[in-house]
Amino acid sequence: MEKETEIQRIIETLSPLETKIIPFLKEDIEKIKEKSGLDEVSLLRALKFLENKGIIKIKTAKKTIIDLGTNGIYYKKNYLPERKLLLTLEEKNHISLDEAKKLSKLSDNEFKVSIGVLKDKALIELTNNKLTLKATKEEIIKKMPEESLLEILPIEKEKLKDEMLLAFENLKKRKDIIETKEKNIFDFELTDLGKEIAGKEIKLDLLEEVTPEMIKEGVKGKKFRKYDLSYPVPQINGGKRHFVNQSIEYAKKIWTDLGFKEMSGPLIDSSFWIFDALFTPQDHPAREMQDTFFIKNILAKLPEKKLVNAVKQSHEKGIEKSKGWNYEWKEKEAQKVVLRTHTTGLSARTLSKLKEENLPAKYFAIGKVFRNETVDWSHGFEFYQTEGIVIDKNATFRNLLGYLKEFYEKMGYKKIKFVPSFFPYTEPSVEIQIFHPDKKIWLELGGAGIFRPELTTPLLGKPIPVLAWGQGFDRIITEFYKIKDLREMYANDIKELRNKKIWIK
Amino acid sequence: MATLNISKKEIEKHIKLTEENIEKIMMMGIPIEISEDNVTIEITPNRPDLLSLQGLLRYIKSYLGKEPGLKKYKINKPEKNYKIKIDSSVNNIRPYTVCAIIKNLKFDNEKIKEIIDIQEKLHATIGRNRKKAAIGIYPLEKITLPIRYEARSPNEIKFIPLEANEEMNALEILQRTPTGREYAHLLDFMEKYPIFLDAKGKILSMPPIINSQETGKITPSTKDVFIECSGSDFFILKKILNIIVSALIDLGGKAYAMELEYGKNKITTPDFTPEKMKISLENANKLLGLNLKEKDLEKLLPRMGYNYKNGKIEIPAWRTDILHEVDIIEDIAIAYGYDNFIPEIPKVATIGEESKETKIESKIAETLIGLGLIETSSYHLIKIDEAKKAKLKENEKIELETSKTEFKLVRPNLLIPSLRIFAENKDNEYPQKIFEIGTIFEKDNKTETGIKETKHLLIALSPGNFTEIKQTFDYLSRMLDIKYEIEQTERQGLIEGRTGKIIINNKETGFIGEVHPETLKEWNIKLPVALLEISLEEIFKCF
Missing domain, CATH: 3.30.930.10 (Bira Bifunctional Protein; Domain 2)
Known part of the structure; x- marks a missing residue:
C-alpha cells in the first residue's frame, strides 16, 4: 500500500515529456526515441527528470564519432583524388607521370597520395616514370572501401569492421578528409521503483502550464501537476557593467559623498604636467624610457610663460624659501609627451585653474595610468589610480589621514596603517597599508602626502597646503574578486564577465 | 628604491631586533624584512645616507634614543701635499670633484665587498648611474700626492684598466671592458675625457668609467686610501663624499681633509659643518595639526639626528634631502610617530559631484x-x-x-x-x-x-x-x-x-x-x- 501511494505521488509529478516515454521504458534508447517521437534533447531531458525521481539510473559512455572533414565534404560531392586518377588511367592506360597529373587535375599532394593508394591496392603500376593501369573493369567499377565509408558518415567507430575500419585508418592519415569527435552516449537502467512504473500507460488529467483559457474559464475541480522544485534550471545571463567599472562607480560614490568633485583630463599628457609641475627633477628615474611610455615624434606645447617660468625657477633655484634641485631645467624635456604615469598630473592641472575665492575645495579622480611594464600574473602596463586633493588654508596632516581612513573604511578595510614614505612632490609623505584579514598581512596601497610648497607656489600663486593622494585601485578589485592573475582584469573573457558577481561592499 | 641585504648578526651587534624595535624601524619609514640570518631593508631615494650599514645604524640608534642628536665626525687638517688641482679643461666635461684621505683602515675581503657595495648603490641612486656622481677609491701607498684632475683627448689616455692584463687607450677601454661598454654613453660626443693623475703623471682613473689596475685597486693589505667623487653637481658631490667618509670613519678610519684648487678658489673637503636652518614651531603645528611645545621639538628633532635649540636646527652634512622647512616638519612627524596621529576629517562644507x-x-x-x-x-x-x-x-x-x-x-x-x-x-x-x-x-x-x-x-x-x-x-x-x-x-x-x-x-x-x-x-x-x-x-x- 505504501509503495502504491509512493508511485501515485511520483506519477502526479511527471511532466508531459516523462509520461510520453514511460510506456516504452523497457526498450532501448533508439526505440524509445522512435516510439515517443521525441528529439534527442527532449529525450535526454526526460531521462534526467526520471533519474531525479529515482526511476532510472543514467549511464554515460564516451564514443568516438567519425565525421567528414572539410576536404571530405568536397571529395564526397566530387571524387576522391584516387578515383580521379583511376578514371584518367581508364581512358589512357599507359602515360607519363606529368601527363597523368595534368589530365587528372590533381594538386601535387593529392597526386602523390593517389599514386600511393592505387599502388597499394595493386590497381596501377609505376615504372620508369610511367603509370600503367592494372585494374580490371570490375575493379574499376567497384566502390573502394574509402568511398563507401565517406557515404555512411557520421558513424560510431565501434560499428566499423574489417575493410571499413582499414579505410578509416587510411583516410585518417590524410589531411582533413575525416575527423573524429568524442561524444557522450547515454544509456540507462531501471531502478526497482522504475520497474514498477515502466511500461505503464499514464493517463492523468493534470493541468500543465497556466493558459489564458484557464484564467478565463477557471480550473475548479482540476489539479495542477506538481513540479519537481529542486530540479536545476538552465542558466541564463544578463547584461552588466564590467566588474572594474562597478567598483569604480562605488568608489566614486564614496568620494562624492565626502564632498569631492570629479576632475577629468587627458590620459596622454606633457611631461610638464606629469613631472615638472610636480617638482620631479628632470633626471629622475621615473622619467626614463624604460619605466614610462613616451609618445614618438611629438612634442607638447607648454602652458603660459608665467607658469613655466615659475616651475623652472622652482626646480633650478627654489621658490618660497626652498633650495630647489640646483640644475639647469630644460623646456624640451618638459615637452616630451607621455601616457600618464599617475593621475596626480590631473591634480596639478586642477590647481593651476583654481581661484582663491573658491577655496576650500576638494577634488577626486579615478583613472587609468600607464607604466612601461611587461605583462604577467603580477604585472600589467595599465591600471587604475584613485586620486584626491583637498585645497584648504587650514588643512593638516591629520586631515589627510582622516580622509584616507574614511575612504578605506568605506571600501571595507577596517584596519589601516600609515607609514612614512617618500615621493618627490609631497612632504610629509605617507603610505597607506591595509590589513588583509584572511592572509593576515599588511598590503601596500600607495602614497599620499601634502604637496610641497615648491609645487603649490607656481600653480596656486602662494603656498597653500594641498592634501593629495594617488593610490593604485586594482589591488582592491583583485582582492574583492579573488583574482590571482592580473591579466584577468582586462582580458574580457565573456564567460568570466558573465559569471563575475556584482560588486557589493 | 634600493635594497640593502645585511647579515642579522652584524646588525644585532648594535641593535637587538626585538619585535618592538622592528615595529619602530618600520615606523621610521624603513620597510624591513627578517629571514633566518638575513635582513632586507628598503631605502627610499631621498635617503642615500642610509645606503651604508653605518649610516643606517646611525639613524636607527638616534631614533631609538640610544645616540640622539647630530653625530660628530673628526676630520683632520690636510697634511703636506694633500692637494688636488682641478684643471679648467674639465669644465664642460665633468666639472667637479671633491676628495678626502682616510687612514688606518683594516680591510679584509668582506669589508672591501661592503665598501664597493655602498659605492655601487650610491652610483645607482643619487649618482644617477654615475652620470651625476661617481666615486673612486685608491690605495694611497700606490700614489704620489698631489693629484691632478684634468681632461685629455682619448688617444692621450693610456693605462691598464681594472681587472685587465694590458694597457689600453681610452677608446679601447670603452669598447673592450665590460664597465667601459656599460658607461661609454656618458662620454658620448666629448672631445676630451676626464682623468685623475698623480704627481708622477700616473693615471689613477678615467671617471666615471674605471680605475687603473695599478693605482686603483683596493686589497686586504690597503690601510690608507684616497677618495674622490666626481660629477656635475658640486652640492650633491660634497654630500656623497660625506656619506662615504662618515661610513669609513665608523669603520675605524681616520679622515683627513684635502685642499681643492679650482683656479684661484681653494676649498677644503670633506666639510662636515652642519647646515643651519630656522624652523617655526607654529608652521610645524599648523601643517601637522598638532599642538607641540618647544620642549617637544627639543626631544623629537635629536631623535632624527638633528641638533636643535631655540628655533634653530643643525642639519647633518650627509643629508641630501632637506630643501625646505617642510622636510624638517616631516621628520618631526616621523619622530612623533605616524601611528600617534589621530585622523580627523575637518568640518568644511564642500559639495561633491561626479563630472x-x-x-x-x-x-x-x-x-x-x-x-x-x-x-x-x-x-x-x-x-x-x-x-x-x-x-x-x-x-x-x-x-x-x-x-x-x-x-x-x-x-x-x-x-x-x-x-x-x-x-x-x-x-x-x-x-x-x-x-x-x-x-x-x-x-x-x-x-x-x-x-x-x-x-x-x-x-x-x-x-x-x-x-x-x-x-x-x-x-x-x-x-x-x-x-x-x-x-x-x-x-x-x-x-x-x-x-x-x-x-x-x-x-x-x-x-x-x-x-x-x-x-x-x-x-x-x-x-x-x-x-x-x-x-x-x-x-x-x-x-
Missing part, C-alpha cells in the same frame, strides 16, 4: 545593460599586427617610443579592441553582445599635446546584422532623446552597402554596419559581427 561625462556614461551603460549587453574594458594600447590588420593609415598611428610588450601603439578607435575580444572569445557561448565606453586617440596639432582624446562608445553584436545593431542604437537614442540620421558610406573592414555614418546635430559622429566576412576571417572570428562606434562628444553637448 557630467561620468553621469551620462553611466546612464548609457545602464540603458545598454537593460538590453542584455555586457560591458568590456580593454587596454588603451594595441598591437602592431592589429594596426596592420585594421589597415591603419600612417597619420592614424600614434606609436610609443618603447614598450616591453607587443602593445606598441595607442588605440585610434574601439573597433580594434572589440575585434580582439571576439577573436579571443570564439569558444564562449553565443550570442555575445558587448559594449565599451573609452578614450580613443588621434593626432591633432591644435591641442596642447598634439593628440586629441575623445570618449567613444562601441556596441557590437555577434552574431548580429544591420537591423539588430540599428535597433540597439535606435533604442539608445530614443532613451537619450537624441535625433540621428544614418547615411550610406564606405569604411575599411565593413560591408559596402551595409555601412552607414551616424549623424547627430548635423555632425558625423560615428559609423554603423556589418563587418566584412574577409575581415572576420583575418581576425579569426567565426560568427558574423554587426557594430557601431560613435564619439560621445555630440551627446555630451546635448545635456
Whole structure:
C-alpha cells in the first residue's frame, strides 16, 4: 500500500515529456526515441527528470564519432583524388607521370597520395616514370572501401569492421578528409521503483502550464501537476557593467559623498604636467624610457610663460624659501609627451585653474595610468589610480589621514596603517597599508602626502597646503574578486564577465 | 628604491631586533624584512645616507634614543701635499670633484665587498648611474700626492684598466671592458675625457668609467686610501663624499681633509659643518595639526639626528634631502610617530559631484545593460599586427617610443579592441553582445599635446546584422532623446552597402554596419559581427 501511494505521488509529478516515454521504458534508447517521437534533447531531458525521481539510473559512455572533414565534404560531392586518377588511367592506360597529373587535375599532394593508394591496392603500376593501369573493369567499377565509408558518415567507430575500419585508418592519415569527435552516449537502467512504473500507460488529467483559457474559464475541480522544485534550471545571463567599472562607480560614490568633485583630463599628457609641475627633477628615474611610455615624434606645447617660468625657477633655484634641485631645467624635456604615469598630473592641472575665492575645495579622480611594464600574473602596463586633493588654508596632516581612513573604511578595510614614505612632490609623505584579514598581512596601497610648497607656489600663486593622494585601485578589485592573475582584469573573457558577481561592499 | 641585504648578526651587534624595535624601524619609514640570518631593508631615494650599514645604524640608534642628536665626525687638517688641482679643461666635461684621505683602515675581503657595495648603490641612486656622481677609491701607498684632475683627448689616455692584463687607450677601454661598454654613453660626443693623475703623471682613473689596475685597486693589505667623487653637481658631490667618509670613519678610519684648487678658489673637503636652518614651531603645528611645545621639538628633532635649540636646527652634512622647512616638519612627524596621529576629517562644507561625462556614461551603460549587453574594458594600447590588420593609415598611428610588450601603439578607435575580444572569445557561448565606453586617440596639432582624446562608445553584436545593431542604437537614442540620421558610406573592414555614418546635430559622429566576412576571417572570428562606434562628444553637448 505504501509503495502504491509512493508511485501515485511520483506519477502526479511527471511532466508531459516523462509520461510520453514511460510506456516504452523497457526498450532501448533508439526505440524509445522512435516510439515517443521525441528529439534527442527532449529525450535526454526526460531521462534526467526520471533519474531525479529515482526511476532510472543514467549511464554515460564516451564514443568516438567519425565525421567528414572539410576536404571530405568536397571529395564526397566530387571524387576522391584516387578515383580521379583511376578514371584518367581508364581512358589512357599507359602515360607519363606529368601527363597523368595534368589530365587528372590533381594538386601535387593529392597526386602523390593517389599514386600511393592505387599502388597499394595493386590497381596501377609505376615504372620508369610511367603509370600503367592494372585494374580490371570490375575493379574499376567497384566502390573502394574509402568511398563507401565517406557515404555512411557520421558513424560510431565501434560499428566499423574489417575493410571499413582499414579505410578509416587510411583516410585518417590524410589531411582533413575525416575527423573524429568524442561524444557522450547515454544509456540507462531501471531502478526497482522504475520497474514498477515502466511500461505503464499514464493517463492523468493534470493541468500543465497556466493558459489564458484557464484564467478565463477557471480550473475548479482540476489539479495542477506538481513540479519537481529542486530540479536545476538552465542558466541564463544578463547584461552588466564590467566588474572594474562597478567598483569604480562605488568608489566614486564614496568620494562624492565626502564632498569631492570629479576632475577629468587627458590620459596622454606633457611631461610638464606629469613631472615638472610636480617638482620631479628632470633626471629622475621615473622619467626614463624604460619605466614610462613616451609618445614618438611629438612634442607638447607648454602652458603660459608665467607658469613655466615659475616651475623652472622652482626646480633650478627654489621658490618660497626652498633650495630647489640646483640644475639647469630644460623646456624640451618638459615637452616630451607621455601616457600618464599617475593621475596626480590631473591634480596639478586642477590647481593651476583654481581661484582663491573658491577655496576650500576638494577634488577626486579615478583613472587609468600607464607604466612601461611587461605583462604577467603580477604585472600589467595599465591600471587604475584613485586620486584626491583637498585645497584648504587650514588643512593638516591629520586631515589627510582622516580622509584616507574614511575612504578605506568605506571600501571595507577596517584596519589601516600609515607609514612614512617618500615621493618627490609631497612632504610629509605617507603610505597607506591595509590589513588583509584572511592572509593576515599588511598590503601596500600607495602614497599620499601634502604637496610641497615648491609645487603649490607656481600653480596656486602662494603656498597653500594641498592634501593629495594617488593610490593604485586594482589591488582592491583583485582582492574583492579573488583574482590571482592580473591579466584577468582586462582580458574580457565573456564567460568570466558573465559569471563575475556584482560588486557589493 | 634600493635594497640593502645585511647579515642579522652584524646588525644585532648594535641593535637587538626585538619585535618592538622592528615595529619602530618600520615606523621610521624603513620597510624591513627578517629571514633566518638575513635582513632586507628598503631605502627610499631621498635617503642615500642610509645606503651604508653605518649610516643606517646611525639613524636607527638616534631614533631609538640610544645616540640622539647630530653625530660628530673628526676630520683632520690636510697634511703636506694633500692637494688636488682641478684643471679648467674639465669644465664642460665633468666639472667637479671633491676628495678626502682616510687612514688606518683594516680591510679584509668582506669589508672591501661592503665598501664597493655602498659605492655601487650610491652610483645607482643619487649618482644617477654615475652620470651625476661617481666615486673612486685608491690605495694611497700606490700614489704620489698631489693629484691632478684634468681632461685629455682619448688617444692621450693610456693605462691598464681594472681587472685587465694590458694597457689600453681610452677608446679601447670603452669598447673592450665590460664597465667601459656599460658607461661609454656618458662620454658620448666629448672631445676630451676626464682623468685623475698623480704627481708622477700616473693615471689613477678615467671617471666615471674605471680605475687603473695599478693605482686603483683596493686589497686586504690597503690601510690608507684616497677618495674622490666626481660629477656635475658640486652640492650633491660634497654630500656623497660625506656619506662615504662618515661610513669609513665608523669603520675605524681616520679622515683627513684635502685642499681643492679650482683656479684661484681653494676649498677644503670633506666639510662636515652642519647646515643651519630656522624652523617655526607654529608652521610645524599648523601643517601637522598638532599642538607641540618647544620642549617637544627639543626631544623629537635629536631623535632624527638633528641638533636643535631655540628655533634653530643643525642639519647633518650627509643629508641630501632637506630643501625646505617642510622636510624638517616631516621628520618631526616621523619622530612623533605616524601611528600617534589621530585622523580627523575637518568640518568644511564642500559639495561633491561626479563630472557630467561620468553621469551620462553611466546612464548609457545602464540603458545598454537593460538590453542584455555586457560591458568590456580593454587596454588603451594595441598591437602592431592589429594596426596592420585594421589597415591603419600612417597619420592614424600614434606609436610609443618603447614598450616591453607587443602593445606598441595607442588605440585610434574601439573597433580594434572589440575585434580582439571576439577573436579571443570564439569558444564562449553565443550570442555575445558587448559594449565599451573609452578614450580613443588621434593626432591633432591644435591641442596642447598634439593628440586629441575623445570618449567613444562601441556596441557590437555577434552574431548580429544591420537591423539588430540599428535597433540597439535606435533604442539608445530614443532613451537619450537624441535625433540621428544614418547615411550610406564606405569604411575599411565593413560591408559596402551595409555601412552607414551616424549623424547627430548635423555632425558625423560615428559609423554603423556589418563587418566584412574577409575581415572576420583575418581576425579569426567565426560568427558574423554587426557594430557601431560613435564619439560621445555630440551627446555630451546635448545635456
